[in-house]
Amino acid sequence: MEKEIHLLTQIMADAPAIRLFLDYDGTLAEFAPSPDTILQDPEVIALLERLVQAEGILPAVISGRRLAHIRKLLPVPGLLMGGTYGIEMQLPDEQYRAEVPFEQVRPTLERLLPLWGALIADREGFYLEDKGWSLALHGRFAVQEEAEAVMAAANQAALGLEPGASFRLLGGDRFLELAPLAASKTAAVQWVLEKMTPPDALPVYLGDDDKDEEAFETLLQAGGYAVRVSAAPTETRAQFRLEGPAQVRAWLGKVLAARGE
Ligand SMILES: [Mg+2]
Numbered sequence: 001m002e003k004e005i006h007l008l009t010q011i012m013a014d015a016p017a018i019r020l021f022l023d024y025d026g027t028l029a030e031f032a033p034s035p036d037t038i039l040q041d042p043e044v045i046a047l048l049e050r051l052v053q054a055e056g057i058l059p060a061v062i063s064g065r066r067l068a069h070i071r072k073l074l075p076v077p078g079l080l081m082g083g084t085y086g087i088e089m090q091l092p093d094e095q096y097r098a099e100v101p102f103e104q105v106r107p108t109l110e111r112l113l114p115l116w117g118a119l120i121a122d123r124e125g126f127y128l129e130d131k132g133w134s135l136a137l138h139g140r141f142a143v144q145e146e147a148e149a150v151m152a153a154a155n156q157a158a159l160g161l162e163p164g165a166s167f168r169l170l171g172g173d174r175f176l177e178l179a180p181l182a183a184s185k186t187a188a189v190q191w192v193l194e195k196m197t198p199p200d201a202l203p204v205y206l207g208d209d210d211k212d213e214e215a216f217e218t219l220l221q222a223g224g225y226a227v228r229v230s231a232a233p234t235e236t237r238a239q240f241r242l243e244g245p246a247q248v249r250a251w252l253g254k255v256l257a258a259r260g261e
Helices: 005-014 042-053 067-073 102-120 144-160 185-195 210-221 245-258
Strands: 017-022 057-062 080-083 088-090 096-098 127-130 135-138 167-171 175-180 201-207 225-229 240-242
Touching (some): 005 240, 042 057, 067 080, 067 088, 080 185, 102 135, 102 175, 135 144, 144 167, 144 175, 185 210, 210 225, 240 245
Parallel strands (some): 017 057, 017 201, 057 080, 201 225, 225 240
Antiparallel strands (some): 080 088, 127 135, 167 175
């Protein structure tokens, strides 16, 4: 049952420290016209700067986008950033960390790239995103029937490569992604909680999509709080809800104010 968000504001005002997990697209910022668009949002950057500098707040942005994009979107010193669901991270001291070696992942994707490219050539409404660590096929603007047919064919093409147990195919009727199994927000959240979070810090996670929803489980087990970003009530593990990125930014401002920042 959804609770009033001001309850969480109060809990966070009183917490000695907070490990704050944030998704980017659809949570901090509105969706970009294409998943590859890098359009900085000065309001988001200013907010993250304030969060990094605030006493006792440890923000971490974990996104499905590649790390290089997140770094460009958020040029914020001291911010922990995770790209491709956290398989690669830039730590607050600017050290780089990868969960598995890139060379182990890339050859399979290189084989898939021309196959998926050929499937969507001359078709409207599709977009092939090479994230380095994963390949994503988007059909958000395609005609429904064509999207279904292309995604089914793309699925077959990926399985035909026999990518093995170290990969997983994620997706639905308008999205398909071949990514390493280790590219998991859940795994990233576990690692950050274990290695980068003081024991007295309260974990709080804001996210809008199914990868976030998966990771909420880990957060709740750690005694934390999850906020689902969604315009309407939806099935979720989260105890709280905010309607969209504008509400997320405004609310984080309130949390800062409540902590005297
Ligand atoms: Mg999102």
